[in-house]
Structures are given as structure tokens and as C-alpha cells.
Amino acid sequence: MKSILFILLMLFGTMVYGQSDSVETAILxxxxxxxxxxRYDYNKILTSWGNTIKSFKGYPAIPVDKNGxxxxxxTNSYTDIEKEKLFKRTLEWLSVNYGLxxxxxxxxxxxxxxxxxxxxxxxxxxxxxxxxxxxxKDGKMLSEYLKLEYQKFSAGxxxxxxxNPENTVTFTVKQIYPIILKKESKWIPNLNLLKxxxxxxxxxxxxxxxxxxxxxxxxxx
Numbered sequence: 017m018k019s020i021l022f023i024l025l026m027l028f029g030t031m032v033y034g035q036s037d038s039v040e041t042a043i044l045x046x047x048x049x050x051x052x053x054x055r056y057d058y059n060k061i062l063t064s065w066g067n068t069i070k071s072f073k074g075y076p077a078i079p080v081d082k083n084g085x086x087x088x089x090x091t092n093s094y095t096d097i098e099k100e101k102l103f104k105r106t107l108e109w110l111s112v113n114y115g116l117x118x119x120x121x122x123x124x125x126x127x128x129x130x131x132x133x134x135x136x137x138x139x140x141x142x143x144x145x146x147x148x149x150x151x152x153k154d155g156k157m158l159s160e161y162l163k164l165e166y167q168k169f170s171a172g173x174x175x176x177x178x179x180n181p182e183n184t185v186t187f188t189v190k191q192i193y194p195i196i197l198k199k200e201s202k203w204i205p206n207l208n209l210l211k212x213x214x215x216x217x218x219x220x221x222x223x224x225x226x227x228x229x230x231x232x233x234x235x236x237x
Contacts, residue, residue, distance in 0.1 A: 037075035040196040076211040088161040090221040128152035138212040
């Protein structure tokens with residue numbers, strides 16, 4: 017029993033470096049071992065969770081920094097494109113894709129640094145707010161996405177004769193975890209939100225890379 021508890025404690029210690037399917041099930045195990053969950057409920061949750069992850073085709077792990085906060089980092093290389101061109105093309109990409117004009121963006125040509133705050137819509141009325149820091153030098157660019165938080169908008173509705181007004185809730189990735197201990201009806205929406213988050217930041221980085229790499233072809237007319 018002591019060895020099992022030690023393993024579980026080790027798993028908890030790695031949580032700040034990224035939530036995973038194994039960490040989720042380890043949390044459930046500790047609840048069972050501490051007798052906070054009955055054996056019947058434990059087996060039922062574990063079976064349902066396994067089926068859910070299998071049908072979802074994997075657990076969408078969010079990369080995090082040393083403090084356990086979401087952190088995406090991408091380094092892109094561009095052959096024979098100097099710092100000044102990379103800087104200008106990045107600002108142009110921001111304007112084309114997000115309507116972010118220079119007045120809304122911190123930029124320093126000499127340091128090769130661009131910083132902005134942005135928001136995008138994800139799934140089920142959820143929006144994601146984030147900060148992006150882009151560092152540029154000759155032939156190379158580092159894009160960092162951090163300070164993520166979500167907002168969930170719910171429209172107003174009637175419940176019988178009672179009107180429930182519209183509502184907006186702000187929350188972080190940390191508040192989504194552990195998914196396995198929440199109501200089963202919340203599992204798929206939470207997994208979808210994490211997957212949409214991963215998909216967005218990966219595609220956003222690819223969009224910037226493609227725009228800069230194919231920049232010259234846009235003038236072939």
C-alpha cells in the first residue's frame with residue numbers, strides 16, 4: 017500500500033508540468049484509496065473514463081510552464097529572411113488575420129519584439145484570451161502564447177416561469193482539472209475545449225509560418 021501511495025504522490029508532483037490521462041486516473045485512485053469513493057463508483061467511473069478517452073482518440077494535454085500555467089512555444093526558421101523583413105511581415109499578418117493595428121500592438125524593431133493581447137472563439141460559447149510574445153532575429157522567430165483564460169457565455173433562458181439572465185463566467189485551464197472528478201456530462205465539453213485550445217495555437221503558428229514563407233508568391237500577378 018505504501019508503494020502505491022508513493023507512486024501516486026510522484027504523479028501529483030508532475031501535475032504542474034502537464035495534465036495527462038495517467039494523472040487523471042491517478043487522482044481517481046487516490047480518492048478510492050482514501051475511501052472518498054466507494055469501490056462500485058470507482059469501477060464505474062474508471063470504465064466510463066476509459067471508454068470516453070478511447071472514443072475521443074486520446075487525451076488533449078496542454079503544455080505548461082514550471083508553475084503549471086498554460087504555455088505554448090514555437091520556434092520557426094526562415095532561410096535568408098533578415099530580421100527587418102520578418103518583423104514587418106509579422107505585423108502585416110496580425111493586421112490581416114486579427115485586425116490588430118500597430119496602435120494595439122507593442123512592437124520594438126531594434127529588439128525584434130512584438131507583444132499583443134488577443135481573444136478568439138473556441139467551442140460551446142467559450143472564448144480564449146491570451147498574450148503572445150514574438151521574438152525575432154535574422155532567420156528565426158520564437159512565438160510564445162501565455163496568460164490564457166477562458167470566458168463562457170450562456171444566453172438567458174426561461175425555466176418554467178423564471179427568467180435566468182445571460183451569464184458570463186471567467187475561468188482558467190487549472191479550473192478544468194481534474195476532469196475525471198467532474199460530472200460525466202462535463203467530460204466531453206471539457207476535453208473538446210482543451211483540444212480546441214491545442215488546435216488553435218498550433219494552427220495559428222502554422223498560419224504565421226506559411227504567411228511569411230509564401231510572402232513573395234503573393235506578388236506574382
